[in-house]
Amino acid sequence: MGAGPILEVTGLYKNFGGVQAISDLNFILNPGELLGVIGPNGSGKTTAVNLITGFVKPTEGEILFKGEAITGMAPHKIVRRGISRTFQMVKPFYQLPAFKNMIIPLYSPRVKKMRGGKYGDRDAVALDLLEEVGFERDSMVAFKSAGALPQGYLKRLELAKAIALNPELMILDELFSGLSLAEVAGIVPIIEKLRFQGKTLIMIEHRLKELFRIADRVLVLNYGQKIAEGDASQVMDRPEVKKAYLGAE
Amino acid sequence: MLLGTLVYGLINSVVLALMAMGFNLTFGISGVANFAYGAMYIFSAYACWILANIFHFPFWIAIMASILFTTLLGSLMYRFVLLRVRGQVLSEVIATFGIGLAILELFRHLGFIGFEYTLPVFIDHSFMIADTYVDMQRILIVVAGALLVAGLWVFTHHTALGLAFRGIAQDERTALTLGIDSDWIGMLSVAFGCGLAAVAAVVIIPLGSISPGEGYEVLIKALAVCIIGGLGSTGGVIVASVIVGFAERFTDTYIGSHWTMIVSLAAILIVLAVKPSGLFGKQKELDERI
Amino acid sequence: MLYLSAPRLVPVLGFLLLPIFLNAYWQKVFLSVAVFGLLAISWDILAQSGMISLGQALFFGVGAYAAGTLNHYFGWHPLVTLPLASIFGGLICTGVLLPVLRLRGVYFSMVTLIIPLMLVRIVEATKVFGGTEGLSGIDALPSHWLEIYLVALVLLGALFGFRRMMDSDYGLVLKGIADNDRSVINAGINIYWFKAQALFISSSIGAFSGAFMTHVYMFVGMPVFALDYSILPIAAAVVGGPGTLAGAVLGACILVPLSEILRGIGGLRIVLYGLFLVVFIVGLPEGIFHFIQRKYHQFERWVEVD
Numbered sequence A: 001m002g003a004g005p006i007l008e009v010t011g012l013y014k015n016f017g018g019v020q021a022i023s024d025l026n027f028i029l030n031p032g033e034l035l036g037v038i039g040p041n042g043s044g045k046t047t048a049v050n051l052i053t054g055f056v057k058p059t060e061g062e063i064l065f066k067g068e069a070i071t072g073m074a075p076h077k078i079v080r081r082g083i084s085r086t087f088q089m090v091k092p093f094y095q096l097p098a099f100k101n102m103i104i105p106l107y108s109p110r111v112k113k114m115r116g117g118k119y120g121d122r123d124a125v126a127l128d129l130l131e132e133v134g135f136e137r138d139s140m141v142a143f144k145s146a147g148a149l150p151q152g153y154l155k156r157l158e159l160a161k162a163i164a165l166n167p168e169l170m171i172l173d174e175l176f177s178g179l180s181l182a183e184v185a186g187i188v189p190i191i192e193k194l195r196f197q198g199k200t201l202i203m204i205e206h207r208l209k210e211l212f213r214i215a216d217r218v219l220v221l222n223y224g225q226k227i228a229e230g231d232a233s234q235v236m237d238r239p240e241v242k243k244a245y246l247g248a249e
Numbered sequence B: 001m002l003l004g005t006l007v008y009g010l011i012n013s014v015v016l017a018l019m020a021m022g023f024n025l026t027f028g029i030s031g032v033a034n035f036a037y038g039a040m041y042i043f044s045a046y047a048c049w050i051l052a053n054i055f056h057f058p059f060w061i062a063i064m065a066s067i068l069f070t071t072l073l074g075s076l077m078y079r080f081v082l083l084r085v086r087g088q089v090l091s092e093v094i095a096t097f098g099i100g101l102a103i104l105e106l107f108r109h110l111g112f113i114g115f116e117y118t119l120p121v122f123i124d125h126s127f128m129i130a131d132t133y134v135d136m137q138r139i140l141i142v143v144a145g146a147l148l149v150a151g152l153w154v155f156t157h158h159t160a161l162g163l164a165f166r167g168i169a170q171d172e173r174t175a176l177t178l179g180i181d182s183d184w185i186g187m188l189s190v191a192f193g194c195g196l197a198a199v200a201a202v203v204i205i206p207l208g209s210i211s212p213g214e215g216y217e218v219l220i221k222a223l224a225v226c227i228i229g230g231l232g233s234t235g236g237v238i239v240a241s242v243i244v245g246f247a248e249r250f251t252d253t254y255i256g257s258h259w260t261m262i263v264s265l266a267a268i269l270i271v272l273a274v275k276p277s278g279l280f281g282k283q284k285e286l287d288e289r290i
Numbered sequence C: 001m002l003y004l005s006a007p008r009l010v011p012v013l014g015f016l017l018l019p020i021f022l023n024a025y026w027q028k029v030f031l032s033v034a035v036f037g038l039l040a041i042s043w044d045i046l047a048q049s050g051m052i053s054l055g056q057a058l059f060f061g062v063g064a065y066a067a068g069t070l071n072h073y074f075g076w077h078p079l080v081t082l083p084l085a086s087i088f089g090g091l092i093c094t095g096v097l098l099p100v101l102r103l104r105g106v107y108f109s110m111v112t113l114i115i116p117l118m119l120v121r122i123v124e125a126t127k128v129f130g131g132t133e134g135l136s137g138i139d140a141l142p143s144h145w146l147e148i149y150l151v152a153l154v155l156l157g158a159l160f161g162f163r164r165m166m167d168s169d170y171g172l173v174l175k176g177i178a179d180n181d182r183s184v185i186n187a188g189i190n191i192y193w194f195k196a197q198a199l200f201i202s203s204s205i206g207a208f209s210g211a212f213m214t215h216v217y218m219f220v221g222m223p224v225f226a227l228d229y230s231i232l233p234i235a236a237a238v239v240g241g242p243g244t245l246a247g248a249v250l251g252a253c254i255l256v257p258l259s260e261i262l263r264g265i266g267g268l269r270i271v272l273y274g275l276f277l278v279v280f281i282v283g284l285p286e287g288i289f290h291f292i293q294r295k296y297h298q299f300e301r302w303v304e305v306d
Helices: A045-053 A075-081 A098-106 A109-114 A122-132 A151-164 A181-196 A208-214 A232-237 A239-246 B002-030 B037-053 B059-080 B089-109 B136-158 B160-170 B172-177 B182-207 B212-229 B234-254 B257-274 C002-021 C024-048 C056-074 C078-102 C105-126 C144-167 C169-185 C191-217 C227-240 C246-265 C268-283 C287-298
Strands: A007-016 A019-029 A034-038 A060-065 A083-086 A169-173 A200-204 A217-222 A225-230 B126-129 B132-135
Touching: A007 A045, A019 A045, A019 A225, A034 A045, A034 A208, A045 A060, A045 A075, A045 A083, A045 A169, A045 A200, A075 A083, A075 A109, A075 C169, A083 A151, A098 A122, A098 A151, A098 C169, A122 A151, A151 A169, A151 A181, A181 A200, A181 A208, A208 A232, A217 A232, A217 A239, A225 A232, A225 A239, A232 A239, B002 B037, B002 B132, B002 B136, B002 B182, B002 B212, B002 B234, B037 B059, B037 B089, B037 B182, B037 B212, B059 B182, B089 B212, B089 C105, B089 C227, B089 C268, B126 B136, B132 B136, B136 B160, B136 B182, B136 B234, B160 B182, B212 B234, B212 B257, B212 C105, B234 B257, B257 C078, B257 C105, C002 C024, C002 C144, C024 C056, C024 C144, C024 C169, C024 C191, C024 C227, C024 C246, C056 C078, C056 C105, C056 C191, C056 C227, C078 C105, C078 C191, C105 C227, C144 C169, C144 C191, C144 C246, C169 C191, C227 C246, C227 C268, C227 C287, C246 C268, C246 C287
Parallel strands: A034 A200, A034 A217, A083 A169, A169 A200
Antiparallel strands: A007 A019, A007 A060, A217 A225, B126 B132
């Protein structure tokens, strides 16, 4: 693991034709950390992710990944450098079986490079990856069409697609949303495993209790600005944060 | 010669803007690309002709009626065809294309071709501007164009429906949550666009004659102007019409009339190469869908 | 075994054996079916990749003129001009349409619609490449039977070959781009590169059919950019069943002979195409092929279990 932060965001601004979605966002992420990003709806969390992953170009500011500037880079190139993300609204290819949904990430040039130029048997790799996120092989659930799967499995599929790219930094956008407590409890071990493998994670969440159990640090956004950063318990005691979530007293 | 070219350039620009306005508006509001647009244009012209020459309606009534009929046709097309495939771009494109095709070729098959198929000018008179003859109809076109743009501006900024149009154009989901019915607006946008096509037809056709081929010409011109100016942007359409309108006229006067189409095509290719979404286009592919 | 292979054998045998039994007139129709079948396949590949082309005539015309000019001005043999025209035609068309790939799908449809129509007027006005009269005296292929079997084999090859391609993982990426391109970008794949590839493949197929027709009619002129060449392939694919390539060919097999038979009613033909397009795309979007496919699979039959 290299010296120095894995992600540095400096002075980030994004204006969407009049709406200031992100103002002066600054933070640093060290390798191996799990950073939680929280904030009320509309606070700019997903925009921040889109900015980092290149789906949206910043109006101002700089983003460094492993010391290299990725500001304004095309999203597919950023993915190839080692950042992968999941989307809040999970949209798999519904008619295809779950494991076939994995083919596209496995077709990625990044995966090709990692396997030394040969793709190998993508179907087999897909099934292995799915098993790692909890698609029990015996139940053949990986062969069911994505349209027939419950939300819990769809979220795991989305996670598996991101893992397939063998990223160093993973950004998970509301992974826990729509899941029952049991389903969340089932996914958390997978996150722990990812951390154990040395991956750095950013998790955007509304499910604060579940997030605080696993996050090292938490960053709070409100109206596109960072209003607090630090330990989970510290941050929730801050008056600005309470005000943002609950309204003024 | 220069002044004459400038005058005709202006007129040409207004003609182009009138032609493109309806298509651009429909797309700008509801995202529907109405490939039956050219057919609607011709339909209104023929409807007007039929009402005036076969049913002997007074000309003014024929005009009003044909604009109304075309608007109605547009809403019917939306209600019975587009509504079923709303959101699937492939189907929308093919369906409107098919309808446009059927209408134009039906007129062609029924034999509505010939010099007698034309609409009369409103006022038969001409002026001398500097050293060029300009007929009243062309002046009327410019006036109509200006009125239309002004009217549209007032409509979209100061009436409830117009504001609803702009709301949907900016952000469909939010507009929906505010109680603006997307389907209804969709139908209105298509009907509106067709109505504008009808207005343009009634004003412009008197300069020449009606023919199904014109339908394809109008579609080409509208598409060209929208591509150059940027789909969905009224300002873009106006600027693009001015650029293309003057460029065509100057090419026609100083280089040769057969080069005008090349100029238009070149303009399109340049815009595509330099700023593909058009001069005023706001088509940021990914920005708008995340 | 027969159950599986029969549907594949029917078109193969049909295209290979049928020409022997046809008279000269119907052999020309056969050529038309094959050419429109190729244009329909080309359209379908683009449609599956998320690009709706309203201008197959562009590919057709560019290929036609490419072959025509190579033969007319340089005297190259048809068997040389055909592959060259296909590739060059593909490169030119892809190059021209490259900027539009980044925009909303509707731009692609708009641009493909108007460019061939503009080219007609330009050729007419500037009298380039023979102008209104076009280039005549183009060489024909060495033999009549070569003509027929060359295009039949190309059609069958395209049908089975590209069907295979679209069923493979590569095809899955293309279909993924059509369905949810954000997801594909998220996998680190450059979707514009893939779209360009699909475009090149399609336009080369289209260019080939244009080049081929130039050598059949021994002439190339403005009509190669006519709307007919854009409309019929779409109608064939939509009626036959979009998304399967086989449907496209089936549609061509139905519509082209039908259009020949209906030649008597003149322009009404196109009205019917227009109506067909609307009726099918709205009412029976899966097309005839899928319908037949379903029925075929619904037949009860005995299967041996080892």
